[in-house]
Amino acid sequence: MSDLDATTPDATTPDTMTPDATTFDAMTSDAAALDAADELRAKRAAFALDDLAEGAYLDGNSLGALPRAVAGRLADVVEREWGRLRIRSWDESGWWTAPERVGDRIGRLVGAAPGQVVVGDSTSVNVFKAVVAAVRMAGEERDEILVDEATFPTDGYIAESAARLTGRTLRPVAAGDLPAALGPRTAVALVNHVDYRTGRLHDLPGTTAAAHAAGALVVWDLCHSAGALPVGLDAHGVDLAVGCTYKYLNGGPGSPAYLYVRRELQDRFDSPLPGWNSHADPFAMAPAYAPAEGAARGRVGTPDILSLLALEAALDVWDDVRVETVRAKSLALTDFFLRRVEEYVPKGRLECLTPTPHGERGSQVSLRCPDAGEVMAELVRRGVVGDFRRPDVLRFGFTPLYTSFADAERAARVLADVLAEVPGP
């Protein structure tokens, strides 16, 4: 299997995400032993996964599994808060302040102190707010927006629209080349922290520092990193960030996204979507707009309460978890899976798109084969759920809160079986 050499992690690559308490021996090959040593193993019971004794859900990087706490909480929101308290719940049940309250809980997971993250709208809409606001902060003389050329498409489409509406030019650049591409014309760079297709982890500290050295801003898209690895927004001086909550944060299908605006920039955050919820005094119903202070400035319309409070319940599972612990398990899981795949799958049948060095890897493994669509369909039929990205990529996401080494073992075995049976191209 060419390019799949995960058994020999590159010890020379500095791992900025070094786990602080790994209990995983990289050479241990027994899934049961690894699961027994996993300090997160009890977390699996917090998720609805009972039907998966034989299969493996490795698509949490697309839709996280259901945290058991959600159903009961949502029933209470519907039946008591909406059904009986009705309009009073905007105050009495804390609905009005939920975007900032839930934002702070996400903030803890991405290294943001309270008061800088607000939840609401979709990732796409938040990309729009962040990019337009960044362009305005950067000033008139900076006429270029850079975008990670392999970006999840919506970021590119929205950045193009932001460029068109603000009279800037959009220039796609490989994420690794951004430090060299940043210059006096750059207003802002929009970059994915982890590439959705390959699982490559981009250099957030280095790229952010390079942007600042060039006098530019950076917007990070955290969709594929939040909840899977430490982000360190405050520590690395990130300007703005956005992310979804339905992948590693398990908020539910299409749950609301979030926006981070660094505290020092909040007074200059000039939103292109100044809805009444971001007004300094929303219930004054004033004809003239005056922006709120703080994270609330990133709000737009009335928050979507059912989804927002489902997300809040989903976040309970994180209360006693450190992201560093999650990261350690994530790397151990992907190491283990890659090693197993190498053992079970004949060489040349798959190409690994996911980087081997820990410092360059997110929490998914992407394997390329020409018949990937057919292979994934058969995997799903056998209960091993990853996903397929056209034209030829198999994606397997590893959610450390609930994915076990036994899942990874089964998935590798079933993958090998399927590859042996599907004739190939």
Place this chain on the structure above:
Amino acid sequence: MSDLDATTPDATTPDTMTPDATTFDAMTSDAAALDAADELRAKRAAFALDDLAEGAYLDGNSLGALPRAVAGRLADVVEREWGRLRIRSWDESGWWTAPERVGDRIGRLVGAAPGQVVVGDSTSVNVFKAVVAAVRMAGEERDEILVDEATFPTDGYIAESAARLTGRTLRPVAAGDLPAALGPRTAVALVNHVDYRTGRLHDLPGTTAAAHAAGALVVWDLCHSAGALPVGLDAHGVDLAVGCTYKYLNGGPGSPAYLYVRRELQDRFDSPLPGWNSHADPFAMAPAYAPAEGAARGRVGTPDILSLLALEAALDVWDDVRVETVRAKSLALTDFFLRRVEEYVPKGRLECLTPTPHGERGSQVSLRCPDAGEVMAELVRRGVVGDFRRPDVLRFGFTPLYTSFADAERAARVLADVLAEVPGP
């Protein structure tokens, strides 16, 4: 009570919303008799209102009551569709197509044939899409955006942002003066169908025709009319419309809003928020944007499924209801309430802001008194829930699907009691 002469509806005002099957005798003064004759009376049981035997919920124009069907449906969405089918539900449970499917159901209630309404995002975000797209359709030479000067504030804030980003000028005009204000410079007028503060119903057919005669477009905000009265989007040739779903449509707190784009304009709808969900082939993950055909072009990011499917369940109650029947009851309810208030409240204590003629009235009654904040607080303590809009307005919303004449009777009596006890200014 000055200005409160609802007992003598202006017979000379043409009522474009004439009910087709009113069973309400305007002179009948007995609430029980009116409730007995109400062909919608059985609908109340579809809502969670058991606790309201003594009070009255007259704030459905802010947050509609809970339809009983929602809790069970949402539990199934959470536990089975998300919890067990997980990622497969995007296809197998119809999640992906929900924005258009639910859109068509709303379309029926606002007079739009299928394929023109899409659900998602907030009203504010949809105002932004609609106004920017309208400006682009109108062409470069039209440099002015008109906005209803008494608009719900978010529309004005967002229109101002749209003007700024497209290099247009925003000009506030009284809704009634719009026909005269429209001209060769007008790109688009953004108007509320029903004024949120006064309950005044604006002239949608006339204003739309005037805009078209001037070569301009109109965006209607239907937040306070959809589900309360016939709108007739197709019949009146409306260009674009937006609305929320948590008032008379009872979709739940902050439930997703909708966007209507008339079929003939869809090919020219050039969204400022071109997210991956509005791409012609979303799963191609293509770097270049190519817009989808039809209503899906109004989508942006991943739809918020929990809220969207709660809304879908909430709409079931409409399946056997004609909006004309709702309108007839709405007018009868507001007539009855106004008559009762006039009987019970001493003259001069209240001023009625809501127009008397049926053709100019939505489904709420707004009464002004200097101590409105204190009066509403006391009303709520006594179980009569309306709301207060600064500085001096009491709002009472009448949702014909569940508001009874007995509610209106109780509310008027309690209001009179409170006004007699609160000392006044």
